Amino acid sequence: MGAELGKYKACVSARSTDKEILKHAQDGGIVTSLLGYALDTGIIDGAIVAVNKEFAAKHQSLIMRDNTNWDMVEPWRPFPAVVSTKADLLAAAGTKYNISPNVSMIKEATRSFGLDKVGIVGTPCQMQAVRKLQLYPIGARDVGAAVALAVGIFCMENFPYQSILQLVEDHAAMKMESVKKMEIGKGKFWIYGKRGQVVQLPLKVTHKYEQPGCHVCLDYVANLGDISTGSVGSPDGWSTVFVRSKIGDSVWANAMAAGVFETQPIEKVKPGLELVTKLANEKITKNKNTLEARKTFGVGKALRSPYI
Amino acid sequence: MSKVVEISPTTRHEGHSKLVLKVNDQGIIETGNWCSITPVRGVEKLAVGKTPEQVPKIASRVCGICPIAHNLAATEAMEASIKCEIPKDAKMLRHILQLANRLHSIALHDILILPDLYIPGTEVMINPFTAEEPVRTVAKRIQRLREIGQTVGQIAGGDCIHPRNTRVGGMYRNCSEQAKTKMYDLAKEGLVLAKAQMDFMIAVLRNYQARESVTVGGMKVALPKTLGYHNQGYLATDAFYGSSSLDECPTWDIDRFKEVRPWDWYMGEMEVSLEEPRYPVGGTTKLGTKVNPQMEACTGIPMYDGQPVEVGPRARLVTYKNYDEKGTVGQNIAREMEYTDSLYEMIDCIDALNPDGKVVADYIPDGDGSLGWASNEAPRGTDVHITRVKDWKVQYFSMLVPTTWNFATCSAALTGAPWQLAEVIMRGYDPCVSCATHMIVVDEDNKLVAQKLIQ
Numbered sequence: 001m002g003a004e005l006g007k008y009k010a011c012v013s014a015r016s017t018d019k020e021i022l023k024h025a026q027d028g029g030i031v032t033s034l035l036g037y038a039l040d041t042g043i044i045d046g047a048i049v050a051v052n053k054e055f056a057a058k059h060q061s062l063i064m065r066d067n068t069n070w071d072m073v074e075p076w077r078p079f080p081a082v083v084s085t086k087a088d089l090l091a092a093a094g095t096k097y098n099i100s101p102n103v104s105m106i107k108e109a110t111r112s113f114g115l116d117k118v119g120i121v122g123t124p125c126q127m128q129a130v131r132k133l134q135l136y137p138i139g140a141r142d143v144g145a146a147v148a149l150a151v152g153i154f155c156m157e158n159f160p161y162q163s164i165l166q167l168v169e170d171h172a173a174m175k176m177e178s179v180k181k182m183e184i185g186k187g188k189f190w191i192y193g194k195r196g197q198v199v200q201l202p203l204k205v206t207h208k209y210e211q212p213g214c215h216v217c218l219d220y221v222a223n224l225g226d227i228s229t230g231s232v233g234s235p236d237g238w239s240t241v242f243v244r245s246k247i248g249d250s251v252w253a254n255a256m257a258a259g260v261f262e263t264q265p266i267e268k269v270k271p272g273l274e275l276v277t278k279l280a281n282e283k284i285t286k287n288k289n290t291l292e293a294r295k296t297f298g299v300g301k302a303l304r305s306p307y308i
Numbered sequence: 309m310s311k312v313v314e315i316s317p318t319t320r321h322e323g324h325s326k327l328v329l330k331v332n333d334q335g336i337i338e339t340g341n342w343c344s345i346t347p348v349r350g351v352e353k354l355a356v357g358k359t360p361e362q363v364p365k366i367a368s369r370v371c372g373i374c375p376i377a378h379n380l381a382a383t384e385a386m387e388a389s390i391k392c393e394i395p396k397d398a399k400m401l402r403h404i405l406q407l408a409n410r411l412h413s414i415a416l417h418d419i420l421i422l423p424d425l426y427i428p429g430t431e432v433m434i435n436p437f438t439a440e441e442p443v444r445t446v447a448k449r450i451q452r453l454r455e456i457g458q459t460v461g462q463i464a465g466g467d468c469i470h471p472r473n474t475r476v477g478g479m480y481r482n483c484s485e486q487a488k489t490k491m492y493d494l495a496k497e498g499l500v501l502a503k504a505q506m507d508f509m510i511a512v513l514r515n516y517q518a519r520e521s522v523t524v525g526g527m528k529v530a531l532p533k534t535l536g537y538h539n540q541g542y543l544a545t546d547a548f549y550g551s552s553s554l555d556e557c558p559t560w561d562i563d564r565f566k567e568v569r570p571w572d573w574y575m576g577e578m579e580v581s582l583e584e585p586r587y588p589v590g591g592t593t594k595l596g597t598k599v600n601p602q603m604e605a606c607t608g609i610p611m612y613d614g615q616p617v618e619v620g621p622r623a624r625l626v627t628y629k630n631y632d633e634k635g636t637v638g639q640n641i642a643r644e645m646e647y648t649d650s651l652y653e654m655i656d657c658i659d660a661l662n663p664d665g666k667v668v669a670d671y672i673p674d675g676d677g678s679l680g681w682a683s684n685e686a687p688r689g690t691d692v693h694i695t696r697v698k699d700w701k702v703q704y705f706s707m708l709v710p711t712t713w714n715f716a717t718c719s720a721a722l723t724g725a726p727w728q729l730a731e732v733i734m735r736g737y738d739p740c741v742s743c744a745t746h747m748i749v750v751d752e753d754n755k756l757v758a759q760k761l762i763q
Contacts, residue, residue: 046486061484061664084486111466112473114487142462 004280006223008242009249011273013234014263024093026183027231028239030261031151032093034227035119036086037255044148046084047119048109049092050100053077059088064105075176076168077161080105082113097159097182099211103129107139110146117148123155124219124228131224149251152222154230154240154276155214156184156283163209167191172199185231215290220280227252233276234269240276310338311582313727314593316345318734320420322373323711323741327734328575328601331582331727335529340722341574342715342734343605346742355705360386360476360675360695363702367693368470370707371743373416375470376409376461377686378693378707378743381550385693386476386702388552388680390673397665398478400657403549404491405465405474406684407654411498412457412468413687414647415450417738418509421640422446424732426522428515433523446508449501453647456498460654463487477672485663495654502647509644517637524728525586536636536733538721542623543612543713545683545690548653552682560683560692564613565708570605573716577602587728607744609716610708616716619689620737621646636721636736643738674700686710688738711737711744 005011016022016029018036025032031049038044056063056079057070063081078100083089102122109115120130127150134144159167164182168174172191181192189201222228226248233240241263243252255261266273311333316326324346330339351370355363364382368375380402387394422434427442436447458468463483465471473480483491516522521530543560545551551559577600585591593599609616617623622642625631631642675697683692689710696704714737722730 061482064481082484108466108481111462112481112483112487114463114484114490116490141467142459 004277004284005221005242005273006219006228006244008244010243010252011266012241012243012263013238013266013269014241014261015238017259017262021090021093022237024090026093026095026181027237028229028234028261029093030229030239030241031121031153032089033260034151034251034255035121035149036089037258037260038119038149038251039084039086039089041254041258042117043251044115044117044119046082046109046113046115046117047089047121047149048080048082048102048105049089049121050078050096050098050102051081051083051088051092052096053079055079055088055091056081062088064108074161074165076164076179076182082109082115084113084115094181095153095183097184098161098164099158102126103133106130106133106147107143110143116146118146119149119151120147121151121153122222122225123153123158124222124224125155125214125217127152127222127224127228128219149247150224150226152225152228154221154228154232155217156220156279157210157214157217159206159209160211163206163211167201167206167209171201171205174199215287216294218284218287220283221276230276232279233266233272233274238264238269240266240273309333312578312580312599313582313584314580314597314599315587315727315731316593318342318731319589320423320731321735321739321741322371323739323744325734325739325741326604327722327730328578328599329722329727329730330575330578335726335728337722337725337727337730339575340719340730341601341605342719342722342730343570343574343601344607344711344715344741344744345604346606346744348606349742352705352707355695355702358702359700360390360697360702363695363705364474364476365470365472367705367707370709371740372469373740374409374413374686374688374691374710374743376405376465377684377691378709379471379474380406381682381684381686381691381693382695382705382707383474383476384550384552384554384682384684385680385695385705386675386697388554388682389678389695389697390476390675390680391554391678392477392669392672393554394478394669395666396660397482397662398667398669400661401464401479401482401667402474403657404654404661405461405471406549407650407657408457408461408464408468410457410646410650410687411502411654412454412461413738414643414650415453415457415505417643417687418450418505419447420738421735422512424522424735425512425516426519428511431523434512446505449505453498453501453505456494456501460491460494463491475668478666478668480667482663482665482667483661488658488661488663492655492658495651495658499648499651499655502651506644506647510641513637513640513644522729525584525588527584527586527728529726529728531729532725534635535725535729536639536721536736537634537724538618538717540615540717540720541613541617542626543617543619543690544624544627544685545692546685547624547628548650548685550682550684550690553680554682560681560690562679562681562694565610565692566614567608567610567708569608571602573609574601574605574719576600584728605715607712607715610713611716612713616720617713618717618737619710619713621687623689624685636733639736674698677703679704686740688740689713707743709740709743711739711741714739715744
């Protein structure tokens with residue numbers, strides 16, 4: 001292998017210096033701080049992020065508006081939203097183990113939201129979509145040039161909402177409303193309740209609930225983000241950060257100079273890049289097998305590999 | 309002894325049309341026929357049986373120059389038929405969208421007519437694509453004005469060519485405060501550019517008007533002072549936006565409208581008896597070619613009070629602002645004067661827009677089959693769409709588009725002009741031919757369409 005971590009200019013372990021952000025953030029608060037910094041300095045004038053139901057119901061003008069009956073919307077259902085203030089950004093902090101169609105908002109962000117410089121957060125597949133849209137802007141006139149910062153997040157696989165419901169309500173025997181945080185780490189799926197209870201599910205249990213579409217993806221560390229980040233490889237409360245593109249490099253350098261992050265060399269932290277590499281290879285190997293297996297699907301013709 | 313000359317295809321406008329001209333020995337047009345030869349789109353037939361949501365989207369695809377007018381006229385015709393009132397902010401967004409399209413279209417038209425005109429004080433005809441000054445500055449200004457129009461259209465309408473934000477019952481979404489500010493800034497920037505562009509164009513047009521003669525394909529042609537004059541009257545439904553049968557006082561009357569077939573109006577079969585190989589580009593049609601405007605024209609001839617009328621910027625200015633200059637130059641100047649008008653109006657609309665306001669009607673009826681029409685003042689004239697919606701299905705749909713109105717009027721205006729300038733007169737109407745080509749409905753007894761419509 002060797003290409004499993006993609007191209008990057010620098011890799012560090014980092015966390016936000018903003019205590020308020022760390023309180024809400026999943027790990028090191030990298031995405032929230034970075035977008036907050038980019039908003040403050042005018043690198044972007046708005047960002048597409050995943051928000052929760054409560055925020056979406058309160059700020060309906062920031063999401064794709066329809067006649068949603070908010071009483072019927074389940075808790076922990078993520079909504080892509082266009083936010084342009086730090087306060088709104090903070091409300092979106094934290095991982096939602098769910099599909100949030102952020103790219104669906106990218107065109108609207110440049111239209112009725114009037115953004116000229118859009119920041120977007122997404123999983124590796126969403127980064128692929130953003131880059132593809134920039135390369136072939138069919139039905140997306142003037143959108144590509146407006147993407148000013150794309151932050152990718154590490155992703156092994158994602159879950160449809162029904163899966164999360166099953167995992168939380170059946171396997172963990174908790175109500176969705178009472179969940180405070182969800183996390184995948186140390187080989188387990190952790191669910192923290194609002195009353196302080198913690199449930200851990202072995203990942204073996206969660207596998208069958210994964211979204212099947214994720215099983216053809218060969219990207220673990222968001223190779224196409226300007227900057228990509230995730231908890232894997234860094235100690236608790238810290239995040240591993242890959243600085244990949246020129247844009248990413250300049251934004252990261254400026255953010256560092258402004259004291260937005262504190263960092264440690266990735267070589268010095270445990271478990272370090274070794275674990276990231278291991279998991280990336282695991283994902284790639286496993287999913288390559290799916291791709292191989294899919295060649296035998298279908299009547300007379302195999303399902304096409306998305307990588308050819 | 310009159311001769312017949314044919315210019316086909318005509319250039320520097322949207323669509324496919326031709327001019328068949330009967331000229332006297334001095335080359336002055338006695339009878340001119342300007343007809344569309346774009347194949348029929350069939351949109352009106354496609355629309356039948358579709359939902360009112362689909363039809364404006366299809367109608368918009370008839371052409372890419374004023375799709376916004378088609379989209380809005382069709383949407384509002386649906387609303388008129390089902391009797392649905394839309395919220396004020398949705399109306400404001402539609403106004404902004406429509407004015408943005410007008411701004412873009414005027415700028416585009418400048419590029420199309422500039423090659424007919426001269427740099428004042430010289431014998432140099434303007435090539436808008438040259439890198440030399442002063443033309444390059446003008447070309448850049450035109451492109452920026454187009455960009456401003458398109459960007460504002462994108463914000464208000466979702467897309468600047470085929471807007472996706474419009475819907476029956478209002479708009480899909482309002483814009484954000486940030487977007488409102490952006491539109492405002494763009495409109496303000498546009499206003500400065502538009503003023504400069506308007507002044508430039510009017511100066512160039514006045515210079516053209518003052519000339520004794522002009523050169524066309526190396527031929528020196530005397531320029532008549534009455535170039536493009538006609539006595540056909542004007543039709544406009546609003547200074548800016550339009551009207552619909554839902555209005556308290558509609559400004560268009562379906563009873564005064566009727567449509568005749570091209571074979572009742574245009575000249576019959578003739579043979580080309582004058583050929584001019586120097587005429588740009590590539591000369592006129594070869595001697596001996598058979599022409600038959602009656603059979604070749606693909607449009608109906610709409611009439612208002614029994615006569616073809618002129619629609620477009622001059623019609624709007626004559627009807628609502630006491631403008632009184634006739635002729636091709638007067639028409640082009642009227643168009644230039646709409647530059648700043650449309651931006652001032654756009655700024656007013658942006659001011660009036662509340663980004664937190666509701667943009668979809670609370671109740672959207674399914675329609676009871678009653679006749680509804682809506683007109684929208686497209687950049688090049690009144691665009692009227694007529695429909696009947698019953699149980700959320702379109703039963704009847706008809707488009708009376710700007711250039712259809714203008715075909716017969718322009719044909720009348722050709723009389724008395726040197727044939728070499730026929731295209732200059734035609735371009736004054738900023739023709740957009742492909743949408744003008746549409747099916748006309750006559751029953752077996754050749755009964756008039758309008759009468760049939762309102763039965």
